[in-house]
Amino acid sequence: DVVTIGGSGFGLMGIIVGAERGFISRQQAVAHFEKATSFLAAADRFHGAWPHWLNGVTGNVYPFSTYDDGADLVETSFLASGLICVRQYLDINQTEEEIIITRINNMLDQIEWDWFTRGGLNELYWHWSPNYNWAMNMKVSGYNEALITHFLAASSVTHPVSASVYHNGWARNGGIINGNSFYDILLPVGYNYGGPLFFAHYSFLGLNPQNLSDQYANYWTQNGNHSLINQKHCIINPKNYLGYSAECWGLTASDDPSGYEVHEPVNDNGTISPTAAISSLPYTPEASMAAIKHFYFILGDKLWGQYGFYDAFNPSESWWANSYLAIDQGPILVMIENYRTGLCWDLFMSSPEAQRAMEKLGFSR
Template sequence: MKTDADPEKLQRETFGYFLHETNPANGLVIDKTAADWPASIAATGLALACYPVSVERGFMPRAAAVERTLNTLRFFWNSPQGPEPDATGYKGFYYHFLDMQSGRRAWQCELSTVDSAFLLAGALTAGMYFSAATPDEHEIRTLADALYRRADWPWAQNQGATVTHGWKPESGFLDYRWEGYDEALLLYILGLGSPTHPLSGQSYTAWAATYRWEHAYGQDYLYAGPLFTHQLSHVWIDFRCIQDAFMRDKGIDYFENSRRATYVQQQYAVDNPFKFEGYGRHCWGITASEGPGPGAGEMKGIERQFFDYVGRGVPYGPDDGTLAPWAVVASLPFAPEIVLPALQYCIHQAKLTQFNAYGFKASFNPSHPGNPGNPYGWWVSPWHYGLNQGPIVLMIENYRSGLLWQLTRNCPYIAGGLRCAGFTGAWL
């Protein structure tokens, strides 16, 4: 298939989400494009990482990016930190969802450790990029450093070996912990690198002890079902040719592991064990995403069960025919030879950038007809999500220039965290 998909155009269109779906007064980015929806701290952290890209690519003037970044960091530094149920954060971490205007906790949500990690990674990125000797850029560096230093990582362990998912003022720590290979790779590295409240090396060892090494569709790899779990830590960290103890034993690195996971996704779609419509060599990408459910129905003689938002995965499911084009884009650095043809399909055959202000909608399902009269002929999510938009902008940039990876290579906290986790090799 001819691959004339234009990643730069998609990158520019997608960045529009952060230009227009942000409260410029406090920098908070809406979680999804629905009425009266709250901000997501993860989306806000991704926005902080996207502003350097916007300057480099001419999507936003440097002065405007500095102003937006500074307003965001000032808000988080000055917002209420404490055990009160309507605060913005506690112990240097932040609530998953915040009111777009007041910045206070929304929906009685949890104080989220991993979403706080994405926010802090974005802040550190901004601190590395905005390096000019001006008062505003100096303040960006100062605030980014202070926000990172404030996070109390051992507190988030709640006296256990691994890190908890979060905490609520009404009920205390959540029962779940970050165990099994997933996006918490970034969380542990940030926690290990802290100069003020660091995790111990034993916490990383305890986390890695819960890994699952598997074989699927011709690939031996470190398993995680949803595709995004093989991507989000890689937005910030260049894992090429650096290895921890686990990867040294396997003879690969986390970058190669994500390449293999990407190929598993494609081959699963080619195999298409449940015979969903559309699946194939150029149409794949199964991850945590919104879907057309909950509901069931007979589609072309097959009884189908459809889900709403769920952690779809490969090869063990759940799988209801829902695909996420953003997750395909986020694998661009790992396997451009199969990602670019898939983008070609999504843009030109599936027309998933038509009728949209910000590039791809979140997900689509060719096996579900959607609402009558919809312009696609199948179900397409009506929303954009900030958590999806950021990796599109950033992984296209890592594919084009490696900008994010270059910035974080020079961040002493991230390099120190990697060394504490036992990583060696290449740029370390």
């Protein structure tokens, strides 16, 4: 009964893809949007922000950890990105769809982005708890998966934050710049070797990185090179894990033999997560397609089940997941379609939120 908020945002985009590709009808999609948005509007929110997890029956917060029992601003931004895509997809001239559009706008307007500056600090904070206040004390600072959080916070009409929150809090006044090469591939921003590949996916399911630049990076270059560094690490395979190759690559957060881990070149235990390579399809089409074919044709039913590729596998430990995670499946679905048609990119970038944020934060395309 656990609902993950960020994964739900990815799933809403996936419903759009499913309707446009003919897997479900538009009428079925609209019915889902009605049900989902009605639930979300009635569910627990804290200063307008949803928690990381909700009880899917009651709509009450399901604590992610002891102190994380309230708002999660980053998960909220992933959901908000999906809601914006849904709103842009719907037809305001259809009464049933207009009701959903109004509900979405109301929920978006109620997110108090400015509350998460803790009284006007030049930075955003990830969590707030009604019981423990700011005990989590985690800043939303880059570089990681949360660019979209600052993007939407800056774009808000009702509860905006200043551009200085982005430049000071996220970009750390230029501290996010890397500029070094790893495996002879330049990394514009972020941690050495780029971090887990979900950094290149979560914020960019709606936000289109094609030609997207600000004073810190070109984000198409960033995401493409991050993906290539990840693949090159698996080719070089410094720890000699079984299975790694140019066609079998991809390190990101996923299930693994010990439970769950954030995999990346500097935290590599031999676990490959299909979502990593597949969701990078727009950036590295040849390398990602080679991985898809390897996963499907070579690994076959060890990795493929009712809902597509399982979450992860580790040949060195003869371990194969039989699980599906929303935050891994969602990006696969959306990024394949963004590669094919740009569907979710076009929807999100057509929004007034995207236009306001681009102008306010100094982005260009």
